[in-house]
Amino acid sequence: MCSRPVRVRFAPSPTGFLHIGGLRTALYNYLLARKHDGTFVLRIEDTDRERYVEDADEDIIEALSWAGLSYDEGPNVGGDVGPYYQSSRKELYQQYVQQLLDSGHAYYAFDTPEALEARREEAEHGFSYNAATRGEMENSLTLPDADVTRRIANGDPYVVRMKVASESSIRFEDAVRGTVSFASEKVDDQVLLKSDGMPTYHLANVVDDHLMAITHVIRGEEWLPSTPKHVLLYRYFGWEPPVFAHLPLILSPEGGKLSKRDAEALGIPVSVSDYAEAGYEPEALLNFLALLGWNPGTEQEVFSPEGLAKAFTLDRVGSSGVQFDMDKLRWFNEQHLRAMALDTFCARVATHAEAQGVGDIDDGYLERVCALMQERVSFAHEVFTEGRYFFEVPDAYNEKGVKKRWKDDAPALLGAYAEALEELDTFSAATAEETLRELADAHDCGAGRIIHPTRLALSGVTFGPSLFAMMEVLGRTTCVERMRTAIDVLG
Ligand code: GLU
16 A cells, blocks of 8 residues: 555546446546545546547546546546646646656657558568667657757657667556566557647556556556556656556456447446446446455445445455356345335335336325335336336236136125225225135135235236235225226126
């Protein structure tokens, strides 16, 4: 653990909507910040204008807000070390490029895209612009100074490259993987400043992490090969590098990296907004993602976001890929729904009413329905589908159920039950049950003989919450009406 106050960042490039892997990265950063009373920064890395997707930053911000991963500094929030869009920091990078040029750690390169392409085609094993080849190229290391000055003054296009010194290997400590080492000849002279004057990801990322006093860089494994370049940049600038932690790959349920295409083929939503739309609870998705790469070292699986922040440590993040499992996610959703206070559950359910075609519902009524359904649904919106009969008269009776449960004596028994219910002084779950049992005794039949057809009449289906509790919620008039309708329809 480093001794500076913990400052972490989520640094997405707005090249598309926020996907599930991105949310996991944001989450691990967020958890570390919360655990150590640190600061969670959102920085939008939008220097690559060609890959920029309009409104992607809005989508990212919205998705983080839906998930409840609030950041302490960033767009719309501000902070002392902004701006938090790299495109607004463009001028700032120039001076750092200059610093590397002055100290001999970077140089100008004038090679045209065609010349580079020709070298790539010539090379048998791929072309690297590095210590072995830079002497054959057109750059400020090979051209006379006057020529370099003249070209720049002329406005000839150029890039600035990092001059990677030859050394045996570049090593760094990764909080997840331990010591990682790369052969330095594998690290090329990375372009730092592009010909359009924009910094590359590598330069802007390192400069900003330094200027924003980032202590831990937590990101996906795909960035591991970039890290030696970053380590060198820290060294060339003379800055203290952050702790690096590269998260394991998210694998498809069938093994192999989970690509967007595989995910779609397997019915796994990719974008965070799809999970929101499908009705996953943000806490459940976070819990699921937290355990997709991290383990608490105990048997506990269900965590609130606060519980996660308390338990989270980087040393319990694994390095091997983890398989995505939709059934497990559904299970987490159920667990989180069950654990909610009734009013929270109700409020979540209510947000789906309109989309489920349920109009104005009395709050008290919805709460009574929710109390019965909370244990029974995998998604909040299922209160309106599984429990449709609480909101409208069933328009059909389950055929198999009728065959099995609607016996010849059902009309007579239900008719008698409806009558007895009408005569009750007070109608409640308890009195409805008592009446039913008395009636069963009087007819010398099992209670099930009345319970099952009554349930069918009230709900159209053969399963659901306790019949008598359901009757109390529906109310006497509705129950009696539905029983008489079933007698008419099913005969
Ligand atoms: N902008 C990079 C991305 O899109 C950030 C990688 C990093 O965290 O350094 O993921």
